[in-house]
Amino acid sequence: MFSRRTFLTGSAALAGAGILAAGAGQGFAAGPIKLGSILDTSGAFDAYGKPMDMALRLAVDEINAAGGLLGRQVEIVAYDTQSDMALYTQYGQQLARSDRVDVVHGGILSASREAIRQTLRKSGVPYFYNVLYEGGVCDRNITVVGVTPSQQVEVLIPAAIRKWGKKIYVLAADYNYGQITARWIEKFARDAGGEIVQTDFFPLDVADFGSTIAKIQSAAPDIVVPALVGGAHLSFFRQWAAAGMKSKIPMASTTIGIGNEHKVLTPEEGDGILVAYNYSPELASPTNEAFLAAWSAKYGNTDAIHEIAVSHYQGIQVWAEAVRKAGDVAHDALIGAVESGLSIDGPGGNVSIDPKTHHAVLDVHLMEMAGQKLKVIESFPQRQPSDTQGVCDLAANPDDNTQYEIKI
């Protein structure tokens, strides 16, 4: 295995030299490295996608300003999937087959990831999915640089139970993220001595939660845990506050804030909601300060930054690091580098890739929404993606291609 990788690296270097000679007209660089981007920058999920696109462009600008990768500039080939899952397969195929990109970064909802994952795997294009998700994807072609349930839910739910009580009412978005996350919430709640009184699933276009709020009251839980996604679900938080429930039953959420919801809601509607993520702009580290400064320099202010924009930024850095380490952008060499103990220092702290699962090891912070900000309460450094580690070992089964789901 190792020798083959070395051979590949060597031959790629030779090929690179060939291109270098042929492409003399373009100066010293060979053709640019093509980075395929596939994000919802319009439609119901653009609150997630637009800042991710900004993060992508910032990251690539920085890479190019520093001389590119392997002496080549990075060129973005971007598609807007308009929050339409069917467009993902279409643009995914286009990126892989006609644009022939070297890597694809993107996908926001888990539905979109599953729509393109197989296409990219078949075409041998390395795929980086840089978003908080429900865990369990086991596929050598993908690298996941986002928070998973064992990193987030395992921190969040026990903390909420300690703080408020044992009875939990779960509201989850009705697709793979919500379905699987709801089961993780149940597992970690039980482990911490809590119980789930009810779980309700909501299609992504539901916006009227009046009857749900009545039902929650009749169940009288100690905590409400919304794992709601997208623009329509945001109205739950407004209606909850408008019904005067804010002061009666506290909330801990696995998703609110990811799309900067805390800045859209008023402090009265948002304050006090408990969350756990990898990033808050309040983190005091030199890397984060430099990141915030670079973002303001490019975009004027830092308002748009959110959890998954940063995780996208970190994902691109991880990929860039892998390319540097491999000395090549080709599939096998790159995956080899991903499995070689990769690590970067990002705005959200140190991010390293677990070779057996291709998932990230990263810091997680328990936070509370306060005055439209995320206030860090407690930090949990370098958490392992143990949900996925428990079921996935790509070193032993390199051909695995499943998304494992938790069974309860």
Next chain:
Amino acid sequence: MDLAAIFAVEILYAIASLVVISSGLAVVFGMMRVINLAHGEFMMVGGYVTIVAVRSGINIYIAMLVVAPLVVGVLGVIVERLIIRRLYGRLVDTMLASWGLSLLLIGLASMIFGNTTTGISPPIPGFAIGRYQVNGYSFFIILAAIAILVAMFAVLAGTRAGLVARGAMQDAAMASALGYNPERVYMLTFFAGSALAGLAGGLFAPLLGLVPTIGGAYIAKAFITVISGGASVIAGLVSSAVLFGSTSQIFTLATTPMVGEIALLLIAVVLLRLMPQGITSRFFRGKM
């Protein structure tokens, strides 16, 4: 007991919201035999007008009760003059043209406001019924629905304008001969229907949030309610709103919102199958 009261409020609210959503469409359809498929988008415009007005410092009640209906009413008049007027008597063509208009409005709104969900907070605090909390805004919607129905009845049955309008709809030539201008009556009716749509949009903006595509969620419900209701503007609207609103909300409370919605749709199919021609059939024959 308290819980029963809460559930009763939710059911009333479901009925009231159908009335609010459908009233504009019911006026335009009941009086003019025009189905305005841009009705949902008129509501969307009403919502954006409300939000923009509130953000520019106008009192929220004035914004949704006065500004939104006026602006959307004027938009309705423009649409009537430019498009609908040319298509009277061609039911399917009006539907298609207004469908095109709805897409156009969605596109415009996306370009102006972006595709992001926006919203404002409801202006009324919640209050308690016994141990339970109720969204105060639900009551506001219920009151608004009652006010709309009363106003519609008063105008149609009790004023000269209503009488003339009904007369012009029944026999345009006769109304014209008596010195009333049917064109103007159509225009004013469309204004009233559009203004009601704007009002509905304004009323729901604080509750449900806004995206340019939100009209789609309204139009299907309004369309089903109005068509199932039948010829009589007010009685039809109330009867189908009560039927659909209560069934869907009872199922929603018992199970999930999805089941509630499916129950509404199934009831609509059964209803239309049992009353296939309905009371309104005579108005359609030969027009499609």
Next chain:
Amino acid sequence: MAKEMKHAFLVALVAAILLAIAPALIGTYTLTLLVIYGILALSLGLIWGFGGVLCFGQAAFFGLGAYAYAIAAINIGESTVPLVLGIATPFLFAAALGAMMFYGRLSDVYLGVITLVVTLLFFRFMNSSAGPQYVIGTARLGGFNGIPGFQTLNVPGTPSAYIIGDAYYYLTASALLIVYLLVRWLLASPFGRIAVAIRENELRVELLGYDARARKTLLFAVGGAIAGLAGTLYASWAEIVTPGLFSLGQSAEIIIWCIVGGLGTLVGPVIGAMLLAYLKFALGQQSVIDNTLVLGAILVLCVLLMPRGVVPTLGTVLNRIYRRPPARRDRPRPAGSQTAATPPERAHV
């Protein structure tokens, strides 16, 4: 009948030549989609333009075909039976729905509401079937996620021989031509003539002793089957099926294609679909102007200025310029006429 079929073959020949040279201009990947949409538009063009049934729910049959194919393909792993199921399921469903509506004497706007409601029912159900309890055989319905990763079309009997790329384009293009010829044949048959007569005056046809309800039901079912075929081909092209296939937007688009292309013709809807779908694709590549806005404006203008659609209007214009029956070379033309009634020649296209 022989004469009409001769025209139909001529049209098919011209279309075949155009479809064969099209890959020189547009990539086959995009072209395949355009052709699939062409088939879908043809299905509504048949039941609306010739049967007089305005169906707001053609997307229901399209989606049903796609889902039936995807679910069967996951369970079976070879594409022949799924392909048949992808056509048969919507055919049977449309027959049942049609019987329910036509034997219930539903008409006009009520047909529109019922078909719309049925589409919404499918959409709501599919959109909320993400839970593990929604399984058919080994296929999870997947809810909002849809169903990705099923077996795409293969050479019958050889599951590993996928039909993809250019080959898939030629397959769909042939499917379009075959469907067109079959529909033409159907319309030229006594059944088709009576169907058109029903559109013109249902009462009169019934008084002549024909059972209009059965004929409308069958025509509706055939339309459903064609939409199902389009759905099946779409599933295999997109490699995923999602609840979006059942959406109102999808239904709306099909209606727009027919209206813009021209009702009462078969070529009109196909051309309308291909032009508008390509326009949408081209507009999707830019962000200056919102593409929903453009489609909306086109629909409004078409209803106001060209209520008969592009193809019939073009026919009339050509007719005026040349003052003779237009050449059949460049584009098949429905014999345009000023009246709303169907002139005999219209049946040729």
